[in-house]
């Protein structure tokens with residue numbers, strides 16, 4: 001009989017590591033059949049082995065893979081094709097993002113953000129699909145294969161100063177919510193998780209090491225990765241299509257649907273100017289490119305074509321949508 005496995009990407013750190021710890025308890029705490037193997041995917045193999053040793057869990061299989069690399073994705077696909085396991089759970093948690101203006105980043109950083117956050121998530125889900133087999137034709141929350149995709153509340157709105165990341169997470173939300181409806185007929189539950197700031201290494205990495213903690217209003221709504229992982233597993237087991245984690249993020253989600261995006265962006269630009277992240281630039285050893293218009297703007301001149309006030313057009317009327325039953 002083929003093995004029943006769980007695959008967790010981003011398992012070497014933060015939220016993914018918290019998922020790994022919780023999935024180890026799948027039988028005891030979460031009530032369903034435990035997995036024969038738990039594939040913990042990440043680039044940092046040493047860290048994965050260290051976590052396996054720390055948890056003393058033989059079922060954890062460290063899988064070294066750079067998800068931005070098509071070659072590594074192929075190796076992962078081959079590994080599944082050879083072992084032909086049943087994928088009972090796929091948690092797409094690996095992710096990255098660099099804060100700062102797009103012009104301050106090498107193009108490779110933007111490419112990697114899209115490759116890891118979007119391409120690898122979509123590809124791995126598709127690669128795993130043939131192995132997500134419903135063992136019992138009667139769908140129950142305990143026996144159905146499940147996918148948990150980690151998006152972010154950053155995906156609710158465009159985010160100047162974090163543009164590629166926010167756009168990548170908008171992709172994750174849209175893709176995963178569509179998959180929920182595609183996969184449900186095959187008895188597979190896809191749950192999209194949208195946390196706000198979480199206490200992990202993410203902020204340090206996203207600021208090129210200049211900030212280890214969240215600042216401003218975000219510092220007051222930082223979530224705990226273990227609580228988030230527990231809530232996500234419970235949401236997935238309850239068959240929910242989306243979990244917007246925490247009251248503040250739920251409020252943001254509703255606001256993003258009823259307030260015109262241009263208004264929110266205008267206020268955001270006033271309150272939170274785009275931060276300079278020089279560490280990302282020094283990666284390539286080049287000075288940041290400062291375009292002519294920006295230099296003029298910095299000296300106080302207005303630039304044609306760049307709106308300096310709230311647009312008066314009503315093209316973006318508020319859209320009142322019924323809140324999902326799942327989000328209530």
Ligand SMILES: NC(=O)c1ccc[n+]([C@@H]2O[C@H](COP(=O)([O-])OP(=O)(O)OC[C@H]3O[C@@H](n4cnc5c(N)ncnc54)[C@H](OP(=O)(O)O)[C@@H]3O)[C@@H](O)[C@H]2O)c1
Nearest residue numbers: 010012013014015042043044067094095152197198200202
């Ligand atoms: N922390 C937050 O505030 C927050 C908020 C909302 C959503 N999220 C999302 O939550 C997820 C987990 O983030 P986190 O907070 O736990 O951050 P983290 O501690 O930095 O963990 C990121 C994980 O992604 C993996 N990863 C990054 N690039 C990879 C690549 N090219 N190939 C394979 N693995 C890669 C890393 O593993 P290796 O380094 O071993 O490769 C690491 O395990 C991400 O999708 C993030 O966007 C985070």
